[in-house]
Amino acid sequence: MIWLDTILQGVLLGGLYALFAAGLSLVFGIMRLVNLAHGDLLVMAAFLILVIVTMFGLNPFLAALVALPIMFAIGWSLQYFILNRTLGDDILPPLLVTFGLSIVIQNALLEGFSADSRRVPAGTLETMSLPLGPVTVGLMPLLTFLSAVAVIVALNQLFYRSELGRAFRATSDDAVTAGLMGVEPHRLFATATGIAMVVVTIAALYLGTRANFDPTIGPARLIYAFEAVIIGGLGSLWGTLLGGIIIGVAQTVGAAINPEWQILSGHLAFLLVLLIRPRGLFPRAVD
């Protein structure tokens, strides 16, 4: 029974990692851009929620709602004014610019908030749990997982059922021809990064309420997100959820054996998948 509990916790943790990863996956799918500052933007969003909660005494969920448009605007401007300049055949500029950004954000947060661990208070929600058959699950982990599923359903709807999503796919195929249809690729990319930051804000809500965070934890979150994306196969959002679950389960099972092995087992699970299925579990046919 303890194992069932461990695995269930891992699955729910995987939801959190899938939330980390969804934005990364979206941006890569549309403009082939890997944002090395993704984890730091996530931590930045968590601090933003924390600031709103403490300044206005809001409930964290309401605070996240307030943070959403702010993060959208930050993502939009970041893409429009900086990252768009790095797009092209050469992979160096986007990598190095986003790496620089990661260092800048991290140190700006350190300067502004110090290296202390913080947590967004979620009140009674933190401790609530409900019995689910033979095991009990915490309400927050369950909410996280359900949010991850909801985010992925919503992103899939956006991507495959809306005019904007159509434009995303068309521009990803062929930006010049999309321009002939009336798409301004640079604005469209800015919108995509804005949406990715909305997802990041949702992820940050759970990152901040479920555990302690400090300005330096971003890169590790980027790595979990990246592992989830690769395990799932580039461009498949449901694959990303599965990838997150695999990392999450590996971590909780590893931690159950020896607490020091938690992070390591997640990475080893990733390397194992990379060994067996280098293109991930659900690779896209054309890429």
Place this chain on the structure above:
Amino acid sequence: MDAQGPPTRSWSIETRTKASRGFFIAVAFLVALGFLAPLFLARSTVQDLFFILTMLVLAQCWNLLAGYAGLVSVGQQVFVGFGAYAMFACVSLLGLDPISAIFLGGLGAALLSLPTGFFIFRLQGAYFAIGTWVVAEVVRLLLAQWRALGGGTGTSLPNSATRDMWATQFVSELFDMRPAQAMDVLTYWLALVVACLTTGFIYWLLRTRRGLGLAALRDNQEAARAVGVDAARLKWAVYICVSFVTGVCGALIYVQKARISPDAAFSVVDWTAYVIFIVVIGGIGTLEGPIVGVIVFFLLQNALAEYGSWYLLLLGAMGIIIMLFAPRGLWGLFTDRTGIQFFPVRRMLVRRDGHHSKVQGGPNG
């Protein structure tokens, strides 16, 4: 164009420029001066120079990987850390002399690059970058489990090992120094040798056929393959060489530090972020760039040391701005204005009478 006579006879291929000839004399002089420096410089200055030289080695290595082979790694700390740990293992566990253990540290890093390369070469482009980071994390977490070397908290080199280190005694007697100071001098000399050898090796590599192949790969992978450049083998070779040198450098750094912990030895900021900024600011894809970069980096660090995280913030911002607006770095700006190259790897078709023609090509062309 002279019409008479077969034109093939009157042309030859050269890479040397006038500036480069003068430059090599200056370099020889500087290196000689560098060797004598400990005789007239304060100990703290020698330590600063040691730091500069080791950063230069790391920067040259990363530049070869990213700037020439197109392998953008953000996980080079794995080889620094592993080389250092291998050296520690040789000294603390096997009782070897630290100086010979430095070489073994490099060897260990090169060996490590085989399995890590096996994984990360499955990833393309940007994902390669993050893959290197994952690998570095895995190795760090694994070594943190090694109790004999202090586990997660780390350990120090045994005092006897550093004191009895090869040639320390000799240096100490020769210059009438305390052993600790003699060790600084010795590690500094080693750093100077490694820096010269690394720069020289990369310079030589870029002037060979393989170097041309590398440049071709960077510019156009398909076309390079079509003319017979074996991309995979070339990238592997560069990756392993760089791992070795990075490992040697890591081991050397930690002989000097004499204390190691997983978090410090595998620090992405110290061994990769700084290095990337050095190369980007100086000029990626040139041999001069890392040299310029490391000097700028050192000056900035001294000027801004007391501002803590502001320093890194500024460095990151500088890196971004340079990448966006002057992607070839400070050295690129300089050569664009002056045309001067100290390490010319560009091939020029030169007429026998000495006039340079416009026909150019090569890694920087």
Place this chain on the structure above:
Amino acid sequence: MPLLETRNLFARYGDFQALFGVDLVLEAGETIAVIGANGAGKSTLMRSISGVIPNKPESVRLDGEAIGGLSSARVVARGIAMVPEGRRLFPSLTVEENLLMGCYGRKVAGPWSLETVYALFPILRERRKQPGTALSGGQQQMVAIGRALMSNPRVLLCDEISLGLAPVVIRDIYAAFPSILGSGASIVIVEQDIGQAMKVADRVYCMMEGRVTLTGRPPDLSRQAIHEAYFGVHA
């Protein structure tokens, strides 16, 4: 005032100059054809008009408004739609999604909609759920034309629409032109097939090495004059 006009249009790719002062006029309701050998600058001309290659603002005018400096998205919003060379369907979109992309940047009421495009090319209705790239070359060309029509353009630019297609397929595609003209669009076609161009065009521009070397109504142009303008040699 002509509907579309280029005046002293220059274009270059890096160091390579592709157009040297091209003057071209399209009146409302007209079909003109641009002919010329490979590399004459025909496609560059189309790409310059549609905003893919930026130009001086006043070198391209639509209804007298200088549009040469606009991005392609703004050009299409003003009513110039392009059928690009090589069709350029979006491979990850279905036929219907490809068509719908056509009106992304210009949504105006007009004769063209999914329904009327399907009426023009009935085969596309059957194939609407398939990926655009699963279709035959001729059908793909129909999608590309339909996609451009979806924006209800005032000017339709067709770049080499018969390239690589069988004669019978080309005939089918050109059979749609009267309906397109009837809907109020004016057309510029780029053709390498001189015969085809002469059949559909009211006027012909012949280009060579980035310049217009001959222009006129098809009946007024002798074979020899075209030959000279096309190849630059006396036949």
